[in-house]
Amino acid sequence: MMKQKLLTLLLILLPSILSTQYIEDEQRAFMPEWKTGDILTVFSPNGIYLYKDICNQFDPDDCENHIIKYLPRNTKIIFKEIVNSDLQNYFGINAPMVKVSVDNTLGFVFSGLLSTLPTIPKICNNFQNYLESNYGQIIKTKEENWCISEYGEHCGKTLKSFYNKDIIYATSTSSGINGKDIRTESIINLSKSLHEAFLIALNCSNSEIKNYQFEKFERDAIGWHLESNNPTICEYDKNSDKPLKSAYYQLRFSYNENRQSEITITRNIKYSDNCK
Structure with a gap:
């Protein structure tokens, strides 16, 4: 259900993600330049999942049994490393899985919905x-x-x-x-x-x-x-x-x-x- 809600919300507005620093052959791709220990914030409106293994988190059959916990929007996590250079694509969001720490628990998350930006307020209609x-x-x-x-x-x-x-x-x-x-x-x-x-x-x-x-x-x-x-x-x-x-x-x-x-x-x- 959470994955379905996330899919619906991402269809709401913007199905593409890119950092202008990482344009490769005009393809949209986000490859983080975060450093180990950087504090990141979850920017997905309905949160994301922390996984115990690398998997395609947008394929329920692949990741359903790998979920450790649910991370609501604005959850603070600690970045560890990019686990590989393979980009997962989710409605135009091209970004890799990364290893993170949440409350001393290690796991993997999709980097495209994380940021070092200030947090989203409880009410944010504009x-x-x-x-x-x-x-x-x-x-x-x-x-x-x-x-x-x-x-x-x-x-x-x-x-x-x-x-x-x-x-x-x-x-x-x-x-x-x-x-x-x-x-x-x-x-x-x-x-x-x-x-x-x-x-x-x-x-x-x-x-x-x-x-x-x-x-x-x-x-x-x-x-x-x-x-x-x-x-x-x-x-x-x-x-x-x-x-x-x-x-x-x-x-x-x-x-x-x-x-x-x-x-x-x-x-x-x-x-x-x-x-x-």
């Missing part, structure tokens, strides 16, 4: 929940009004909230083409790793994203992006004159030479009478 829990209160805010073209096409407003360590939380609302409303939520300057971006988004995204499925990451000139593959799902909005709406999501991660990074979830909404 990026701001995560930042406020780990980086304190907002230092200052700044509002920006903008238009993409001089003719007033695609105009919007961005509100930026500044935190300690030069971390920024930004939200934007705008009207796009074909009557779409566009909303974005971003964390700026938090991490240079797509692996970490994946884990934050997996744990701290709007709950309505559970209705959507996503496919593989693609890379373009700006960075990595992930598209929802079922944008025609109809949602009901009782506050709108046209209560039917179709929504389409995109996750984008970028990192440049100036060590600036940005994690953004964009929600494109189109209101209509028939959701086409």
Whole structure:
């Protein structure tokens, strides 16, 4: 049952994981650079299992009899070593099994759902929940009004909230083409790793994203992006004159030479009478 729940949650949002430090032939792969003794945190929303032997943890027949204990989200564990270079793939998460210690018990876990990031708060429905829990209160805010073209096409407003360590939380609302409303939520300057971006988004995204499925990451000139593959799902909005709406999501991660990074979830909404 726990494995089924984990599979469902990973289908919710982001089926791909990568650290920009470990791009090999443009394939998505995460090979940890942790050192023996590093303290890691479980970032799987429904936790993971600790195994007594190396096995394919996503094959119930292979691992069912190897479980030592269940590790809830935010469990602290001690990293020991990467046990081999073979990568296990779980919905696009390519990462090896690693040896760890939990409460003086040695075992093996899947590394793709572990991180040295600050822990996930009990309530984390958006990026701001995560930042406020780990980086304190907002230092200052700044509002920006903008238009993409001089003719007033695609105009919007961005509100930026500044935190300690030069971390920024930004939200934007705008009207796009074909009557779409566009909303974005971003964390700026938090991490240079797509692996970490994946884990934050997996744990701290709007709950309505559970209705959507996503496919593989693609890379373009700006960075990595992930598209929802079922944008025609109809949602009901009782506050709108046209209560039917179709929504389409995109996750984008970028990192440049100036060590600036940005994690953004964009929600494109189109209101209509028939959701086409």
